[in-house]
Amino acid sequence: QVQLVESGGGLAQAGGSLRLSCTASGSTFSRYTMAWFRRSPGKERTFVAYISWSGGATHYAESVLGRFAITRDDAKKMVYLQMDSLKPEDTAIYYCAATNNFHADYEAWCEYWGQGTQVTVSS
Numbered sequence: 001q002v003q004l005v006e007s008g009g010g011l012a013q014a015g016g017s018l019r020l021s022c023t024a025s026g027s028t029f030s031r032y033t034m035a036w037f038r039r040s041p042g043k044e045r046t047f048v049a050y051i052s053w054s055g056g057a058t059h060y061a062e063s064v065l066g067r068f069a070i071t072r073d074d075a076k077k078m079v080y081l082q083m084d085s086l087k088p089e090d091t092a093i094y095y096c097a098a099t100n101n102f103h104a105d106y107e108a109w110c111e112y113w114g115q116g117t118q119v120t121v122s123s
Contacts, residue, residue, distance in 0.1 A: 002026035002112050004096045009117030012086050016121075020081040022096030022114060032112075034072055034079040035104035038092035039116075045095065049081065050104035059105055064090075086121045093118050 008020040022034070035050035049060045049070040058070055069082040079096060094117050097110035104110055 002029060002032060002098050004098060004112055004114035006094065006096045006114045006117040009094060009119045011120045011122065014086060014088055014121055014123050016086050017082070017084045018086065018119060020083065020094055020096075020117060020119070022079045022081075024077040024079070024098065026077075029077040029098075030074040032098040032100065033102055033104045034070075035097045035099065035110060036070060036079075036081045037095045037097055037107060037110075038090075038119075039095070040089070040092040045107055047105045047107070048094070051079065052102055057102075059103070061105075083119070086119075088121050088123045091119060091121050 003025045036048040039045040067085045072079045096114040098112040099110045
């Protein structure tokens, strides 16, 4: 089992950057594929990015491709989401998730979730 805590959210201007962090507890972090999802106001939670348990595979939602980058540090039990060229439509609560599956681009495939961190992008 793994517990997840997100941090790094806040307010940014359009075109700016933020870096989200997710700290995990548990002894088998390196065996989980890690993902980021987000929930925009009034919308369903949607996939943003994932990085496989090996770190060898990443996958992004089309809306963030080329602007966001997901990385992980297994020694520190952390996963990061670097967000550049932010847009107002990136405003959302961002959630960290973990799964034993290789892929993690569907909410139903992720077994563990953090509480979320708010990101607000002003125009």
